[in-house]
Amino acid sequence: MSERVGRLDRRELLLGLAGAGALGVLGAAGRAFGADKLIVGVIYVGPRDDYGYNQAQAQAAAALKKMPGVSVVEQEKVPETTDVQKTMGSMIEQDGATLLFPTSFGYFDPHILRMAEKYPKVRFAHCGGLWTEGKHPKNVGSYFGYIDECEYLSGIVAGHTTKTKKLGFIAAKPIPQVLRNINAFTMGARTADPKITTQLIVTGDWSLPVKEAEAANSLIDQGADVITCHVDSPKVVVETAERRGIYVCGYHADQSALAPKGYLTGAEWSWTTPYTTHVKDAMAGKPMTNFMRGGLKDGFVKTGAYGRAVADHAKKSADVVKAQMMKGDFVIFKGPLKDNTGATIVAAGAAHKQTDVVLEQMNYLVEGVIGKV
Amino acid sequence: MSSARSELATRAADRSGQWRHAAEALVIPVGALAAAMIVFGIFMAALGQNPLEIYSLIYKGAFASAFSWQNTLSRAAPLILTALCVALPAQAGLMVIGGEGAVVLGGLAAAIVGHLLGGAAPAGVKVAMTFGGMLVGGLWIALAGALRQYRGVNETISSLLLTYVAVALFNHFVEGPLRDPSSLNKPSTASIGGANMIGNLPGLDVHWGLAFGVVFCLAMYVLVRYTTYGFSLRIVGGNPRAARLAGLPVGALVLTACLLGGAAAGLAGAVEVAAVHGTANASLIAGYGYAGIVVAFIARQNPIAIVPVAVLVGGLSASGGMLQRRLDLPDATVLVLQGIAFMLILGSEALYGRLKPFRAETA
Numbered sequence: 001m002s003e004r005v006g007r008l009d010r011r012e013l014l015l016g017l018a019g020a021g022a023l024g025v026l027g028a029a030g031r032a033f034g035a036d037k038l039i040v041g042v043i044y045v046g047p048r049d050d051y052g053y054n055q056a057q058a059q060a061a062a063a064l065k066k067m068p069g070v071s072v073v074e075q076e077k078v079p080e081t082t083d084v085q086k087t088m089g090s091m092i093e094q095d096g097a098t099l100l101f102p103t104s105f106g107y108f109d110p111h112i113l114r115m116a117e118k119y120p121k122v123r124f125a126h127c128g129g130l131w132t133e134g135k136h137p138k139n140v141g142s143y144f145g146y147i148d149e150c151e152y153l154s155g156i157v158a159g160h161t162t163k164t165k166k167l168g169f170i171a172a173k174p175i176p177q178v179l180r181n182i183n184a185f186t187m188g189a190r191t192a193d194p195k196i197t198t199q200l201i202v203t204g205d206w207s208l209p210v211k212e213a214e215a216a217n218s219l220i221d222q223g224a225d226v227i228t229c230h231v232d233s234p235k236v237v238v239e240t241a242e243r244r245g246i247y248v249c250g251y252h253a254d255q256s257a258l259a260p261k262g263y264l265t266g267a268e269w270s271w272t273t274p275y276t277t278h279v280k281d282a283m284a285g286k287p288m289t290n291f292m293r294g295g296l297k298d299g300f301v302k303t304g305a306y307g308r309a310v311a312d313h314a315k316k317s318a319d320v321v322k323a324q325m326m327k328g329d330f331v332i333f334k335g336p337l338k339d340n341t342g343a344t345i346v347a348a349g350a351a352h353k354q355t356d357v358v359l360e361q362m363n364y365l366v367e368g369v370i371g372k373v
Numbered sequence: 374m375s376s377a378r379s380e381l382a383t384r385a386a387d388r389s390g391q392w393r394h395a396a397e398a399l400v401i402p403v404g405a406l407a408a409a410m411i412v413f414g415i416f417m418a419a420l421g422q423n424p425l426e427i428y429s430l431i432y433k434g435a436f437a438s439a440f441s442w443q444n445t446l447s448r449a450a451p452l453i454l455t456a457l458c459v460a461l462p463a464q465a466g467l468m469v470i471g472g473e474g475a476v477v478l479g480g481l482a483a484a485i486v487g488h489l490l491g492g493a494a495p496a497g498v499k500v501a502m503t504f505g506g507m508l509v510g511g512l513w514i515a516l517a518g519a520l521r522q523y524r525g526v527n528e529t530i531s532s533l534l535l536t537y538v539a540v541a542l543f544n545h546f547v548e549g550p551l552r553d554p555s556s557l558n559k560p561s562t563a564s565i566g567g568a569n570m571i572g573n574l575p576g577l578d579v580h581w582g583l584a585f586g587v588v589f590c591l592a593m594y595v596l597v598r599y600t601t602y603g604f605s606l607r608i609v610g611g612n613p614r615a616a617r618l619a620g621l622p623v624g625a626l627v628l629t630a631c632l633l634g635g636a637a638a639g640l641a642g643a644v645e646v647a648a649v650h651g652t653a654n655a656s657l658i659a660g661y662g663y664a665g666i667v668v669a670f671i672a673r674q675n676p677i678a679i680v681p682v683a684v685l686v687g688g689l690s691a692s693g694g695m696l697q698r699r700l701d702l703p704d705a706t707v708l709v710l711q712g713i714a715f716m717l718i719l720g721s722e723a724l725y726g727r728l729k730p731f732r733a734e735t736a
Contacts, residue, residue, distance in 0.1 A: 047704070073698040080656035082580070082649055086444040087694050089578075093440045094433075095698055106559055106656050110649065128558070173548070175558045204544060205655070361557060 037071045038099060038283050040064055041091035043084060044076040045104035045232075046207060052233035052252040053206075057103040057127065059253065060271035070279055073097060080106035088115045092122055099123045099282045101275065108142075116140045123288050125278045127271070131290050143274035143292040145300030146354045148184035149325050150267030151228075152332050153303050153318045154249040155188020157264050158226040159196050160314030161247050162189070167198040168219030168227035170237055172206045174373045176362040178230045181267070183366040184332050185228060185249075190368050192317065199224060200371030206232040216240035226264065238263070250304055259307075265318075266304030273299040295354055297326045339364040340371075397731035402671070405721040406685075409714035416709065422700065430699055434692030441691060447579045449687030451476075451645065453586030455665025456672065456679045457593060457637035458514060462528070463674040464597055465630040466610035469517060471532025472638040473662025474539030475510035479639025481543050482509035483646040484653035485551065487565030498569045502647050503585075503640060510639015511632040513539060518631030522624050540658055547653055561654035571647045580648035582641065586680070589637055593676040606630055638662060667711070671718050686711065 040061075048058040054076065065072045073095045078084045084107050091097040098121070102112055105128045112124050116137045124140045131142040158167055167189055171178045186198040199222060201215040212229065213236045219227050220241070228249035229237040235258060241248035242259035250256065250266025274292050281288060294300035303322065306315055324330035334351035338344055345364055346352065352359050365371055414424030435445050458472035486505035490498045517532035546562075553563040571581050597603035609616040609626050617623050645657055668686055672678035693707030726732065 041698075074701075075694050075697045075704075077704040078694075079659040081645070081659045082447050083659075083690075086447055086691065089440065090434070090444060090691075090694055091698065094695065106654075109559075110651060173560070175560065177558050 037069055038279065039091075039095055039097040040070060040072050040279060041088070041095065041097035041100045042072060042074045043078050043087055043091075043100070043102040043104070043107070044074070045080065045106070046077060048074065048076045050233040051235040051238075051255050051258065052231070054103070054232070055253040056269040057101070057271055060275040061101070063272040064275055064279055067276070067279060069283065078104075080104060080111065082111075084111045085115055088112075088124075089118075092119055097122070099125065099278060101125050101127070101278075103127045112140060113137070123278065123282055125274070125288075133290070136290075138290065139288060141278065141288045141290040141292060143271075143278075143300075145269060145271075145298075146293065146295035147267050147269065147301045148180045148332060149295045149330075149354070150301050150303050151181045151184040152188035153322055153325075154228060154265055154267055155185040156191055156318040156321060157306070157310055157314050158185070158228070158247070158249055159189030159192030160311060160317060161264060161309065162196060162226045164223045164225045165193060165196045166222065166224045167196060168216070168222075168224035169198050169200050169369075170212055170215045170219070170227065170229035170231060171200060171202050172208075172231045173204065174202055176360055179362045179365065179373065180359060181230050181251075182369060183362070183364075186366055186368045187332065188321075192314075194368075196368065198369045198371075200365065200369055202371070203231065209233070209236045212236050213240050217244070220244045220246055247309055254304055256304060256307060261307075262309060263304075263307040264310050265306050268302050268304055270299055270302045293355070295325065296322065297328050333359060338367045340367050340369050342367075393731050397725065397728065398673075400731075401721050401724050401728070402673075402718055405717040406714055409710065409717045412713050412717070413710045416713075417706075422702070427696065427700070430695045431689070431692040434695030435688030443578045444691040445684060445688040446577075446583055447687075448690050449683040450580065450582035450586055451641045451661040452664050452668045452683040452686055453590060453679055454582065454637045454641035454644075455661045456668035456683060457586075457589060457665075457676060458510075458634040458662070459666050459669035460672065460674040460676055460679060461593060461597075461634035461637070462514070462518065462627075462630050463669065464603070464606045464610050465627045466613060467518060467521065467627065467631065468529045469514060469532045469631065469634060470529055470666050471514065471517060471534075471536045471539075471662070472634075472665050473658070473660065474532070474536035475513045475635045475638035476642040476645070476662045477543045477657050478513050478539050478642065479506035479510035480642030480646045480657045481546060481551075481562070481653045482506050482639070483643035484562045484565060487569050487647065488563045491566055491569070495568045498565070499571050499647065502565070502569070503571075503643050506639040506643025506646070507636035508639070510642060511634075511636035514631045514635025514638070515628050518628050522627050536662065543653070543658070544655070547655070551653075553652070556652075556654070559654060561650075561652040564651050565647065567651070569647070570651060571644070573648070580644060582644035582648060585640055585644060586637075586683070589640070590676045590680050593633065593637075597676060602626075602629075638665070667715055671715060673722070 042061040044054040046054045048054055061072055061074060064070050073091055075087050078087050088100055108126050108130050112126055116124050116139050120139055126142045128142055128144055131140055169182050171182060182200060189196045199219055203211040203215060212231055216227060216237045226247040227241055230251055234251045234255055238248050238255045238258045242262045247262045247264050248259055249264050253268055256263040331351045331353055333346060335346040336348040337346040363373055417424050417427050435441055455472045458475060459469060462469040483502040483506040487498055487502045490501055517528045517535055520526040520531045521528040548560040551562045552560050573580050574584060605621045606626050609623050613623055641661055646653055668679060668683050672682040689707050689711055696702045696706050697704060
């Protein structure tokens with residue numbers, strides 16, 4: 001629907017091009033593209049159909065296209081260089097966009113901050129959670145989700161499924177966001193059996209398909225029978241697990257189609273919630289929500305449907321915890337909690353709720369993870 | 374009298390020969406480019422797109438307004454410098470494709486220098502950062518040159534493999550010893566500080582890298598064409614054994630050509646840090662070094678031709694966004710055009726000296 005309208009506009013634009021001089025065209029283009037519509041620009045660092053980070057964002061963009069009065073322009077594979085500044089500029093100057101979703105974490109500083117200063121009337125919604133009151137402009141907002149909740153639930157399912165008691169985790173970089181997922185996954189698994197361990201392999205970058213496949217094979221050779229990952233596209237990890245006949249938990253988006261036999265469940269983003277909030281605010285002219293966070297109960301993240309390999313008792317154990325999370329009274333990181341060197345991280349009786357900023361500086365691996373930060 | 378007349382005639386013939394050369398060097402690549410546009414148009418038509426609409430969007434995205442020009446030039450700026458990293462060693466007959474390594478290490482060097490000199494006078498810091506980047510980038514490519522000159526290691530392979538080493542070193546330092554502890558989820562070195570940023574060209578939203586690149590290209594063109602150094606370099610490129618027999622210092626020539634090329638790529642990295650990011654982090658590994666290879670080859674390793682070619686490639690990349698946003702075409706669309714253009718321009722090399730209008734009359 002919205003696409004058809006977009007195409008009509010393009011035709012008008014071409015007519016305009018024939019008539020107007022080359023310089024006048026650009027101004028006209030911005031107007032012609034959607035005179036009374038909110039034009040939203042979405043920028044991806046990788047391909048939109050990567051079965052991962054970018055696809056999760058693109059799904060929300062697709063949901064926006066169905067909203068009345070909204071028109072969406074998208075650009076993929078934009079590196080975190082001045083290219084993304086120019087891409088944001090093009091969307092604003094050439095397409096008339098007034099709300100942008102530059103989705104990659106690395107777009108924020110300096111790129112979004114510079115453009116936000118240059119275009120104070122345009123809203124920039126960034127995925128990642130870096131916005132700080134008083135330090136960053138008001139036309140910038142960040143949204144992020146507590147996906148470690150889903151990782152914890154994946155861990156419970158993995159823990160009840162594993163026979164070798166060895167799990168595998170393939171991670172891009174040992175940064176707080178990633179460590180939090182590794183830890184939550186391991187803690188969930190160890191509720192099923194405290195003997196369970198998670199072998200960690202860090203590949204070093206967000207998108208290294210060959211290394212990810214090697215890591216998956218190596219984990220499987222070491223006896224892991226459930227693996228998961230935190231990289232931009234879990235595609236090769238999921239496919240490798242399926243080919244080798246073991247189980248796998250997904251990440252970012254739904255990968256169940258890639259592993260019909262071995263897919264257990266997954267930790268998935270549900271970005272439609274923050275996207276639609278930002279769009280509605282922009283359309284109503286309300287000030288931007290600068291800091292937007294949420295977990296399962298807020299609809300920012302979701303768990304993948306259980307695969308056919310998941311046993312009933314595994315589903316039941318995970319569903320009990322999920323119900324508590326939906327009520328908002330489940331705390332993942334609570335004492336007594338030890339790291340994998342034996343040092344106490346959280347004392348008995350203490351607890352870090354999801355909103356606790358201490359969790360965003362995580363620099364340890366919990367007991368049960370084999371690996372080093 | 375008659376001898377003077379014949380000399381005049383030879384000179385005139387020489388001059389017309391030069392013109393013919395220049396015209397040939399212009400007509401062949403432009404013709405190849407036009408052919409590429411036509412082939413691309415047929416390809417797009419086969420996919421159900423209107424080629425004229427595509428051409429108009431490419432023009433609009435890349436060159437139709439002040440904004441699109443700045444978009445194009447800011448994408449071209451790093452490519453000019455990294456293309457030099459291929460074109461300069463090529464004068465001495467070396468095929469270096471590891472400019473990416475010089476870019477990231479040059480950037481890292483600039484970030485370290487900028488941070489260490491943090492409190493000093495900004496003008497001095499800026500100069501130190503650019504030279505630091507150039508020095509490290511230059512030494513890195515000179516390493517590939519030395520391996521070839523003194524150990525017989527193929528420089529194409531070694532420079533490519535050295536890139537992986539450079540990226541690994543870069544990541545090690547950025548995520549390890551040099552990491553700013555406050556850069557939580559995006560490991561980066563400590564900031565060089567706002568005062569030390571070199572920023573944009575006055576009145577433009579294009580950073581200083583563009584000016585550096587153009588000046589570097591001009592200087593290298595003069596060096597290669599109009600100095601004895603450049604002449605010796607080209608002799609080495611033509612036939613290293615003949616050059617050695619003629620008593621030219623082949624080793625020194627090869628190494629300096631690599632040093633200069635690497636310095637250009639290192640400068641590209643330093644500019645990324647000093648004009649864009651303010652720190653060294655993984656965003657620096659953006660493939661500029663590889664994109665420069667294409668530019669250098671299309672420019673036929675001519676330093677002065679690098680500038681327009683880089684602008685063209687930058688323009689295509691700028692308009693690629695336009696095609697994605699307006700027509701929902703994939704990002705690869707512009708890569709297809711680039712690939713077709715690259716193949717046709719390389720293929721057109723075979724035409725030099727074979728087209729009748731440009732052939733010198735052999736009297």
